[in-house]
Amino acid sequence: MTEAGAPRPEDDQDGRGGVRTALAGLTTRGRSFLAAGIAAAVCAYVLGQPGLLRVGLLLAVLPLVCAAVLYRTRYRVAGNRRLSPARVPAGSEARVHLRMDNVSRLPTGLLMLQDRVPYVLGPRPRFVLDRVEPGGRREVSYRVRSDLRGRYPLGPLQLRLSDPFGMCELTRSFSSFDTLTVVPRVTPLPPVRLTGDARGYGEGRQRALALAGEDDVIPRGYRYGDDLRRVHWRSTARYGELMVRREEQPQRARCTVLLDTRGVAFRGAGPESAFEWAVSAAASVLVHMLERGFTVRLLTDTGASVPGDSADGYAGAGADSADAAGLMMDTLAVIDHSDGAGLSRAYDVLRGGDEGLLVAFFGDLDETQAAVAARMRQRSGGAVAFVLDDAAWTREPSGAAGPADPAAGPGGVLRLLRDAGWTAVGVPRGASLEDLWRRADHERTAAGGLGSPAADTAGFGAVGGSGVGAVGGSGLGSGLGGSGLGRSGFAGSGFGGHGFGEGRG
Known part of the structure; x- marks a missing residue:
């Protein structure tokens, strides 16, 4: 959250700077009143018309009084900007939420908000807020969209204060910036088998993990200290000695x-x-x-x-x-x-x-x-x-x-x-x-198949390429190719079209 100071800037150390700031904020209406008042006063002096002089003084003093009152008004407002979402694909919309809080003890006058955004995101949004009571808040939002990826700064938020007669306006800027990131468009892709299985990578490896879980089921002999919950009873019965599952962590694709x-x-x-x-x-x-x-x-x-x-x-x-x-x-x-x-x-x-x-x-x-x-x-x-x-x-x-x-x-x-x-x-x-x-x-x-030495070790492939073994309850898998090696009973090796691997029962 960023606070904007009162309409009176704190960096003006002398009255002359404050007067210049106030006069610079006169609107077209205020300048017109001031010019008309001066002209009426001059005509009244030349023509000797006291009544016209009073009218001229009224016209000239009104915008000056409005500027002085607006400049001397002491209140503080706080602003907050939130992006939803902060990262958006190109061609999609994001919504920017603005919140204004009046943290002073005085009600505000008419406020106009303008957020600076790059033109590629759309026109600069402007909002008019009526009187905000002490401790009150107002929330507004707008949408931005870009067909070009990139990082776009949003801000600073400008706050324009106006008197009730529209004679004077003062502009203050918040100091905070936010960044909208427009990322490339993402196209959903079908799950085709393009992966290479070198060193256990790819779809064949994923299939094995789906069947066997994260633990390698190739058994080994029992060692002192092994967890008895990891005993592989079928292998124990087959080999005549206590066998346990390995605890090797599989490599990720x-x-x-x-x-x-x-x-x-x-x-x-x-x-x-x-x-x-x-x-x-x-x-x-x-x-x-x-x-x-x-x-x-x-x-x-x-x-x-x-x-x-x-x-x-x-x-x-x-x-x-x-x-x-x-x-x-x-x-x-x-x-x-x-x-x-x-x-x-x-x-x-x-x-x-x-x-x-x-x-x-x-x-x-x-x-x-x-x-x-x-x-x-x-x-x-x-x-x-x-x-x-x-x-x-x-x-x-x-x-x-x-x-x-x-x-x-x-x-x-x-x-x-x-x-x-x-x-x-x-x-x-x-x-x-x-x-x-x-x-x-x-x-x-x-x-x-992919046709390289690395790919020849793959757990999947087309006919004539890497072999894929079918899982069998007896541990025998049939292979499609002649170059793959069976692993954990899930990939068959091609000796005459049949793979030898232990099947998980």
Whole structure:
């Protein structure tokens, strides 16, 4: 809550400053009365009309008295602003609530409130409040809306005081500001199987956790001090010795969303530009993966990672998912084009370890940068690339010159990425992310899985790719492929099309 001082400013130390402030607040009506009074007084003196002189003095004195009274009035008001919500998607509305409290012992006169807002949010709201009794309060609200993401300051709130005759107005400003964050639009995505299962990541791992819970059910021999409640009686009967469940904590599925922000990769501006589509799509994937239980991070071509607080830069586990989503959405709200020309910094970050699933949104790629992007696939359990044809988004004429080299065209880039193991999808102008998300899953399935050494260890996949074992009560699962390994009886290994794994009874 912020208090606005009385109409009389405390920083005026002499009467001359106060007089100037009061006279500067005269309205058009007050100035007209003052001018008419002076003119009448001059005419009365020239013409020798005492009656006209009295009229002129009345006209001239009235606005001066109103200004003096308004300036000398001592009362204080307090203001409060509340945003609901403080973070809103582009194209949606937020409501701003204003509250005024009269904390003085005197009733106020006519008050006019005006809140300063950027023009992109709409016209500046104005409210007229009638007399506010001592200790009273008034509440008003207005709506703001922006189609452009960003952080927009709201305030300061201006309070305009007026006398009952409308002769004088004094304006005071509150000192508080609030910030409205307009985040990218988020598109709900269908739960398709795009994940890579390297090191136990992805959908196969999630399926196992859904069946077995958080504890690994592969039994081990009993050790002194083990909790007897963890005894696995079926394994004990099978092996003839006391067996207990392991207490290993499962690894959480990981996802890295790579956003290409290079200025040379995107042309055009505005809410319908290719860059804004990529930002909105990246936000949608981040939210979707968090909802599916992944730990996620946002990576840009500059090598900057968000949230980046932990040792590996990921966040989103458990109760932290809401905070992680908020931090990444705030970052995407203000993200802009970078000055870099290459993807090497992002590649240096990705090659440092196994990243699970990698979802990338690329702009225009020349031959060199397409090769760098292709190498990013090597350390990922699964990789999906959405490549935006910026020439189509900017509606360049069909007769315009094409790229300098064939590999730099959209089709050449997609072929290069697919040859490297990516699931690559072109993004035409106005495309739906939901449809492209399904299309990426279909292309991965048609290609026989994600097709990399890391993905060959996956617990799911298409026929001919990674194997998926069906859970059986006897511990035998049938596999679809020939490369997967059974784990905990939930994934089958492909020896002649059958998996060997212990089934949970």
